Amino acid sequence: MKIEDEIQSSKFEDNYHKAVINISYTYSWLNNLLRINFERYDLTSQQFNVLRILRGQSPKPATINMIKERMLDKMSDASRIVDRLMQKELVSRCTNNIDRRAVDIHISQKGLDVLSKIDQEFKTADLLKHSLTEDEAATLSDLLDKLRG
Incomplete structure (x- = not known):
């Protein structure tokens, strides 16, 4: 789902702003999925x-x-x-x-x-493989590495 739909807003200063919001939102989304699995083990x-x-x-x-x-x-x-x-x-x-x-x-x-x-x-892998191919996951990881410089 597009970030605009997730946060119900399309007002971004530019694509850099949109990317920062998207990364932050995705971090929270992923953290919640992980939290559910870890809570089973306290x-x-x-x-x-x-x-x-x-x-x-x-x-x-x-x-x-x-x-x-x-x-x-x-x-x-x-x-x-x-x-x-x-x-x-x-x-x-x-x-x-x-x-x-x-x-x-x-x-x-x-x-x-x-x-x-x-x-x-x-x-x-179960968190991502329904949405991304393994090659796409590798590309995403490479882009995140590049972002951190």
């Missing part, structure tokens, strides 16, 4: 992102700073997200053996199991 998209980072890092530990650097949402409070994941027993935290000031964070088996279930039930 996770936020930020918590899911941290679990994926930790799974990719495993078996090596991660630090809060490393998680912050890799997170999609740079405004998230990684420490608080890790605390919530600890309460859910999806991650563990321990003091670094080399640097006592640093804290090592590991994904737990329970965290790995949750991600495995999500992987089986939900494929990110």
Whole structure:
């Protein structure tokens, strides 16, 4: 559906303005679709992102700073997200053996199991493949990379 129809307005300053509105609207639309899938597991998209980072890092530990650097949402409070994941027993935290000031964070088996279930039930491709071909998705990704410069 065209952005004009979605927001019920066609008053844009120019195509750059229209593109910014469209990207912002599409981000919210996509976030809502993702949120629905994560809520089944009592996770936020930020918590899911941290679990994926930790799974990719495993078996090596991660630090809060490393998680912050890799997170999609740079405004998230990684420490608080890790605390919530600890309460859910999806991650563990321990003091670094080399640097006592640093804290090592590991994904737990329970965290790995949750991600495995999500992987089986939900494929990110399902969000786009009904509207875009794989080549179109690649072009869109390339354009977004170009936009960020």
